[in-house]
Amino acid sequence: MTEATDARALLADRLAAVRARVDAACAASGRPRGSVRVLLATKTVDAARVRLALEADRAAVDADPSLAPVLVGENRVQELVAKGPDLADLAPTTHLIGPLQSNKVNAALRWVSCVESVASPDLAARLSDRCTDRPAPLDVLVQVNVSGEETKHGVPLGDAAALAVDVAALPGLRLAGFMTVGLRSPDADAVGAGYAALAALRDDVLRSGEPGTAEARTLSMGMSGDLEVAVAHGATLVRVGSAVFGARPQP
Structure with missing residues (x-):
């Protein structure tokens, strides 16, 4: 076997293990299999390894059509732009999951179908300006800092509903839901409290009946x-990196 074949097989095994964890978690929560998508967080992962992972995933989906293909998530626009051409033939569905500066909006929009990190009216307005003439609206998620940690990106929980309503009303955008990075803690109950708060926020926005909020389920x-x-x-949607690609190298 070649080195690439070995690497693809390892990635296939890890992807299968992640899917098994998700399936088990769904079963434990009384949720149907397939109700949670997997996104590969590919920060610092070179295009060649991302390609191998996507090829392994494609083989798994071909073998079991009930599986939804994995999504790809990039944190940095510069990595998104660098890897995009090398992966274009595979046509992955790619999300931007890291902060987006206004001057990089055009570069990002060439490669992504969703921006998960909308945390300000200014960024939302800039995206709307760039997307108004697109054939289909751009999916966006409002990123919420549920933990209140200063190191975390996102709008404060108390301001998130108002921002979501504003984003939902903008032309060229589709409010698809919400994103957060959980509390960094070994206390599962504390982590879960943040996730429960985001789910409650989502439900409140869905019930609001405000224009453009009806599809904000993610x-x-x-x-x-x-x-x-x-x-x-x-x-x-769960974002996995190290579980598939291994520990990220430390700077």
């Missing part, structure tokens, strides 16, 4: 270490 929350907690609290 809850992007949970990562490699806490995806079970997130699924138990209603996650519809």
Whole structure:
């Protein structure tokens, strides 16, 4: 076997293990299999390894058509732009999951179908300006800092509903839901409380009846270490990196 074949097989095994964890978490929560999508967080992962993971996933989906293909999530626009051409033939569905500066909006929009990190009216307005003439609206998630940690990106929980309503009314955008990065803590109950707060926020916005909020169902929350907690609290999308690609190199 070649080195690439070995690497693809390892990634396939890890992807299968992640899917098994998600399925088990869904079953434990009384949720149907397939109700949670998997997004590969590919920060610092080179395009060649991302390609191998996507090829392994495509083989798994071909073998079991009930599986939804994985999504790809990039944190940094510069990585998104650098890897995009090398992965274009595979046509992955790619989300931006990191902060987006206004001067990088055009570069990001070439490659993504969803921006998960909308945390200000200014960014939402800039995206709307760029997307008004697109054939289909851009999916966006409002990123919420449920933990209140100063190191975390996102709008404060108390301001999130108002921002979501404002975003939902903008032309060229579709408010698809909410995203958060959970509390960094070994206390599963404390982590879960943040995820429960995001789910409650989502439900409040859906019930509001405000224009453009009816499709805001996505809850992007949970990562490699806490995806079970997130699924138990209603996650519809989990972002996994190290569980598939291994520990990220330290700077």
